[in-house]
Amino acid sequence: MATQAFEEIVEDFEFLEDWEDRYRHVIDQGKAMAPLDEALKVPATKVHGCASQVWLHPIVEGGVFRFDGDSDALIVRGLISVLRALYNGVPVAQIGQVDARAELGRLGLNEHLSAQRSNGVRSMIERIRDVAAEHA
Template sequence: MAQEKFEELVETFEFLDDWEDRYRHVIDMGKAFPPLDDALKVPATKVDGCASQVWIHPRIEGEGPDARFDFEGESDAMIVRGLIAVLHDLYGGLPVAEVGAVDALAELARLGLDEHLSSQRSNGLRAMVRRIREVAAQAAG
């Protein structure tokens, strides 16, 4: 059920030989991800449960269950910024009604992220997924 961009990421990860190359790729994704405007780094967009500072600002286009989900995000940690970019590839552009149906942990496991992130980073990643799902569910009505 993953997005085409996420499927491309899975293919890229299959070609990268070791975890260090994959880790660098995630960091590069974070560097390429557009920065979040400082005005949007407010308590309402801050994600609790992350060891680093993380903000996710949702953008919903349309109304009801057919509205499209998208978001901007940022972190003060480069690897987390990369994880935000990975989540964007997974969720960006989906109808809000479909966001909750994505098994993020299973999809991310396809990248091997579940095996190579610290428990703090894994908890933060789950917190980001939880926030994304909550916002999409509210938008879906």
């Protein structure tokens, strides 16, 4: 169960054979993402368990989940962008059904991220799932 935006990233990755190109593509995705308003970079939006600074600002409107986010690390901004493609627009009641590990595995991210980055991604996913569960 993936959004159209995430499927587009999967298609892009199919054309990028070498991991370096995929890594650059993830970074470019992050660069293209609008920065999070500084007023939203507060302790309540900070994600703990990440090696870099990460903020996620979830929004639930009309039963639909979305979030904005930011990080001080380019690759992490890119990972936030990938997670936004995976989760934004999904009904809040279905967030828990998204198998993020399997979906990210389709991109090969599971094998190519450092342990610290993988922990950070897990922390971001947990935050997304927790917020969605509160609103479901």
